[in-house]
């Protein structure tokens with residue numbers, strides 16, 4: 240129980256300056272600041288809520304937001320010094336001294352969401368959820384499912400970061416990219432790059448459940464071991480140890496690839512194009528190998544798209560929120576049946592956010608990278 244007048248320091252991580260497009264982000268590009276305070280008291284009868292962040296996400300797309308773009312990007316650039324970095328997080332709602340349910344939201348790298356003053360003026364007939372949606376463009380996705388609570392390691396009624404991530408942004412990305420873009424069929428040959436990551440690990444498991452032959456690449460032997468022995472991939476290889484990616488793919492796919500779930504771009508994409516089968520599909524989810532380059536790598540094997548009648552399509556998860564219901568039903572069923580596992584890498588404390596975020600681009604994360612700010 241929080242004391243009525245309690246004022247808390249609200250620590251947050253801010254970007255110190257915009258980054259040039261051609262280098263990796265460094266921890267020193269960000270800093271933890273503790274200049275704001277929040278008053279935890281919510282006036283009696285008010286519809287105001289104060290959000291307490293529990294788990295924060297690290298996502299590769301955040302790199303693009305650290306650079307100032309002349310042409311607007313699909314997500315706005317961060318403003319150095321003024322705002323915590325916006326991410327997806329699992330948050331508790333502090334509502335007149337009681338914590339309500341945990342929810343997924345778009346929030347910032349901060350302990351408390353400093354939206355209290357705005358929320359105090361909100362029409363009290365509005366629900367907190369619709370208020371947040373309308374005023375702050377915070378998208379909330381229902382975690383409690385129509386089929387009841389998903390399995391968690393915590394008591395009924397609360398949520399682990401694990402179930403949240405499986406059922407939220409990375410999960411929906413994997414689902415939409417695989418089922419909607421790749422049009423998979425039983426028995427097809429599927430290749431996934433960055434396969435042990437937040438998105439890739441789920442794509443591989445969806446493909447396995449569909450009866451496909453599944454191969455993944457990752458950047459360490461530890462990750463390759465996880466792919467084969469924990470996530471159920473048929474085959475996996477450490478791309479950093481392969482002198483010739485084309486040969487590695489030929490070894491794993493002597494009959495070629497039907498579906499490529501693209502997470503990395505660059506040399507891997509070229510090698511995959513050379514190994515695609517007739518009528519293959521490529522879902523372009525991300526190209527992380529290009530995110531810290533000023534001049535992007537060229538792709539040389541694009542003629543394969545014509546000769547092999549390949550469909551290559553990019554997508555944004557934000558265009559697939561309409562699939563959320565069917566995604567939720569299917570994935571909750573898989574989770575209840577124990578058919579899906581999810582690997583997370585949890586950094587302790589907001590102060591470790593810069594290191595966790597930069598680690599994505601060095602491949603330090605094993606599974607979905609999260610930061611735990613508070614557990615309750």
Ligand SMILES: NC(=O)c1ccc[n+]([C@@H]2O[C@H](COP(=O)([O-])OP(=O)(O)OC[C@H]3O[C@@H](n4cnc5c(N)ncnc54)[C@H](OP(=O)(O)O)[C@@H]3O)[C@@H](O)[C@H]2O)c1
Pocket residue numbers: 298299300408409412433434435436437438439456457458459462502503523524525526527528529554555556557599600601602603604605606607608
């Ligand atoms: N389209 C969408 O709506 C959408 C939504 C979410 C994510 N994405 C994209 O999906 C991809 C995966 O995202 P995620 O959240 O699942 O991240 P993640 O895989 O959990 O983390 C990033 C991983 O990328 C790999 N990597 C980093 N630098 C690399 C490089 N230069 N070459 C090859 N691999 C590199 C590393 O794994 P290794 O150890 O294997 O190298 C690293 O662990 C990213 O490209 C991201 O931008 C797209």
